[in-house]
């Protein structure tokens with residue numbers, strides 16, 4: 001990756017996943033100077049393919065982003081591999097400090113840093129993440145169709161996940177693990193759909209020949225499974241926004257953290273925007289890319305409004321941004 005970093009962009013995009021790159025593509029095509037600063041760890045990195053994405057079904061995640069970086073550069077955008085350490089206000093815009101010591105500046109900032117999946121702490125589980133330990137039926141359901149699927153009660157949506165995965169397989173088992181068992185109505189729904197419920201803590205995920213083989217319950221009973229569904233808690237990586245007072249909040253769906261924003265992606269801090277999983281934990285790749293494109297158009301409109309204001313003031317011989325109310 002070429003690593004040319006200028007100083008003084010219209011927009012600094014922090015995070016170069018689907019959301020950040022699509023935003024940068026739109027901005028570069030809008031003849032805006034833009035840089036994407038990306039640490040290079042997208043959420044779906046462990047997966048072999050991106051599914052449910054029209055026109056690029058099954059493309060490896062790294063290949064999709066490599067193509068995206070090429071498209072951004074093709075319109076004159078810069079893409080830099082680095083982490084962002086801090087964003088502070090400076091001269092009506094923002095100074096962006098990279099963790100490698102470099103500094104740049106943007107009139108506006110788009111945060112598209114995604115989220116990290118905080119996985120249940122069960123030995124052997126993390127190593128299978130994105131392969132046969134899964135969370136999303138639309139990402140992986142087809143790949144595990146008709147398999148023996150386990151669902152680990154690990155979040156508020158776990159019963160819902162079991163009912164969803166039942167669409168892809170008739171062999172679904174719900175493990176209550178450390179949670180209280182399903183409520184009476186949920187238990188009836190699971191029974192009606194033929195989902196078996198097994199009580200007891202899951203103490204290990206077992207693997208044979210690099211494939212998930214089953215889950216071990218406390219007391220040494222093992223239940224054979226080919227895939228295990230979990231409900232990770234989403235955690236956002238936005239400490240670098242603290243100097244601006246932008247802080248994560250709990251998402252109303254109970255799935256973890258996000259940065260709140262209005263429907264256009266505008267945060268409470270003027271000039272700071274968000275798109276993708278950092279604000280919408282359930283956005284898949286297509287939705288994250290679409291959000292990036294949409295927020296880019298809003299940012300461009302904001303910049304045009306500012307430039308138009310300045311042009312009108314200059315036409316009247318006024319210094320932009322200075323009050324011209326006569327002194328009394």
Ligand SMILES: Cc1cc2nc3c(=O)[nH]c(=O)nc-3n(C[C@H](O)[C@H](O)[C@H](O)COP(=O)(O)OP(=O)(O)OC[C@H]3O[C@@H](n4cnc5c(N)ncnc54)[C@H](O)[C@@H]3O)c2cc1C
Nearest residue numbers: 015017018019039040041043044051084114276277284285
């Ligand atoms: C295992 C798994 C499989 C999935 N499979 C699918 C699928 O098949 N289909 C689908 O549509 N969706 C899938 N998803 C969902 C998909 O990962 C998300 O929709 C998508 O990654 C969201 O894009 P994003 O741009 O918001 O964030 P990300 O793709 O996570 O990109 C964020 C980027 O920001 C960077 N970053 C973070 N902090 C900083 C910082 N401080 N400075 C600079 N850069 C930073 C990260 O390194 C990363 O490169 C899957 C998710 C998982 C976990």
